[in-house]
Amino acid sequence: MVQTSNGALCGTTSEGGIANEGTVFCASTSGGVNTLYDFQYENGTDGYDPVAPLLVGKDGETLYGTTIFGGVNGGSAGGGIVFALKGRTMKILHAFDNVESTAPGTYYNPESALIFGADGKLYGTTYSSGSGGGCIFSLYTNGTGFKINHDFNADSSSNAPANPVAGLVLARDGMMYGTTLFGYLEQTYGLDNGIAYSYDPANNRFERLADFKGTVGAAPRAALIEGTDKYLYGTASAYGGNNPSGEANGGSVVRLFNPLTK
């Protein structure tokens, strides 16, 4: 959830609403919930099934978000949308490609929250794409300037970072940081564990930073955050124990180096 300038707590539900295709809601801090928007892909352009948190615009009011599915490129098989919701007025900023596409250069299924870049653009990730690995994308808040900043299939090695469930964080060093669900094969755990990366929006440079080894944790699903100590903190949803069959394998909290001293 997010809190708008008037104090409302706003989020999404992946089910429910008029078509049972998900909603955007805002609640008061005492719990009264208002549905602001009901997703209905049947109208031809709408998305459905939002799973990511929202982002509050600079005006303190507009809510920016994504849906995994829907949009003009296929209806129920559409690859999701980026939307802006002001009050109850919905504006679709971008529609991702049809989820059945296997063509390179097609991208779909955003699962993460958007963030603002220093350039004022919205930045986000898609979990999947025609060639399988998802992407980092950006666009302006009026829907123009859509760009694929990084294609996770650019690296064709077997340990290629792929499929970000998590979104990005803009750190104080100007870099963006994130994780992918897959990208580090580890035989001991029989897992494809995921990695942490940086993306430099100023120079369009992607860098693999660290691998989620099973003893550290695997399958990161959450965005990293920057602590007040300037370290990056994240979670791994699985493993993290000293051996693969031990009990301490319920995931972990991890810390990454200080970006400002890098």
Next chain:
Amino acid sequence: MSFLRFTLAAISFSALVMTAARIPANAETLHVVHRFITGYASPTPAPFGSTPYAELLQASNGNFYGTTAIGGTGKCTGGPSGPVQGCGTVFRMTPQGMVTTLYSFPFNASKGTAPNGAYPKAGLIQGKDGYLYGVASDGGLLGCNGQYGCGTLFRVSTAGAFTILHKFCSVYVCQNST
């Protein structure tokens, strides 16, 4: 036994955190700050949280707060005949890496329900009033695709006082599960 191991692990990682300032720059390495016990660890259920899906929140008091999708003392099961895995938790982690379970989503064994929510997969936010707010993806009112319900909206103080704010309901009739 698992509690003992957990405690020892927490102590050793606390020590690790104390040395963190000496990690050289360019050490592009992930360091474990806290390890969660597997949700279905023996003895079940693990009293601690397990399987964090969500991003952390660093609150204004400097502590980190988060959710775990399973684990805790609520005896939710993995499916109708699955093992006890816990209904999920809200936890606090100090900057030194010490983790405390602030809230375990409870399970009503006689009704087979999770009235306050279950399986939180989203992170917390800190409201302007200082409280932490979150949603649970399951539990609450019965009637959606969730194992135990449609999910809930809750508030928790930084000290762990839990208040249920809303129980979500789909377009279909929801049954009161409390």
